[in-house]
């Protein structure tokens with residue numbers, strides 16, 4: 001009953017809001033991610049100012065759009081408010097009205113105008129095989145523009161790059177065993193082309209909306225957040241899932257779940273990869289704070305560089 005009420009509240013809240021209300025909500029969200037300065041009105045003013053000078057250009061390569069959908073499903077206020085008012089998103093293939101050559105021209109135009117300042121958000125991996133032809137994004141002057149072309153050109157011009165999702169960060173599912181398209185993540189791609197633009201990895205398959213919005217807000221107001229050895233913000237990916245899991249005492253006592261519908265017990269025998277996974281899902285939760293993977297299933301380590309091969313088979317012990 002309690003869950004049902006919470007779900008209804010979440011649904012009722014899915015309405016448009018003013019920019020001011022959104023920014024207030026963001027400060028509330030920020031409280032959960034530990035940015036004490038976000039309570040300060042100066043933060044709101046800094047963010048508003050940054051929006052005018054630091055647009056975000058969001059490009060999609062070899063992925064499932066799951067990270068965009070994650071934002072769409074889980075963030076209150078609406079995706080439109082997040083993408084247009086907070087992130088100052090000026091290009092996003094899924095939500096923008098513009099299309100075709102006009103859209104691509106605009107993408108390159110904004111990148112030139114805000115050279116060295118804009119953030120490039122990359123969703124999906126970059127397929128390198130066949131000169132990048134596995135992911136043709138569009139055409140300019142009758143020439144095919146591939147994801148390789150876009151990340152090479154715009155990545156070098158950007159002030160920073162956000163690799164949204166495990167595919168963009170580390171290759172993820174497209175780079176799994178077999179990898180016919182020779183998919184790579186942004187950091188590996190930048191090494192190949194000697195591009196020095198700073199990269200913030202926001203993995204997760206998909207990435208949590210708070211991780212995306214929080215990282216961008218940090219970037220716009222305070223610069224690059226502190227990153228771990230895998231290029232992820234420590235504020236979101238600094239803690240071990242297993243050490244903080246609500247089942248860890250049962251694990252210590254050897255009480256194990258017999259099946260996925262079993263509410264009691266640690267889920268290690270069912271394939272839980274929590275001990276090898278670093279993220280704050282255990283306290284942030286998913287689906288507007290309703291639940292997280294370990295409640296109904298297992299952690300499959302979706303934020304880790306080796307995902308999915310290192311976690312496979314998902315439902316067998318490591």
Ligand code: FSX
Nearest residue numbers: 063065066067165167205
């Ligand atoms: Fe990959 Fe994402 Fe998984 Fe999908 O950025 S991270 S397959 S949820 O959409 O590309």
Ligand code: SF4
Nearest residue numbers: 242245266267272274
């Ligand atoms: Fe660790 Fe997973 Fe067991 Fe939780 S369910 S205690 S994360 S192994």
Ligand code: SF4
Nearest residue numbers: 281293299300301302
């Ligand atoms: Fe990914 Fe594990 Fe978090 Fe689930 S609990 S989102 S599988 S890191």
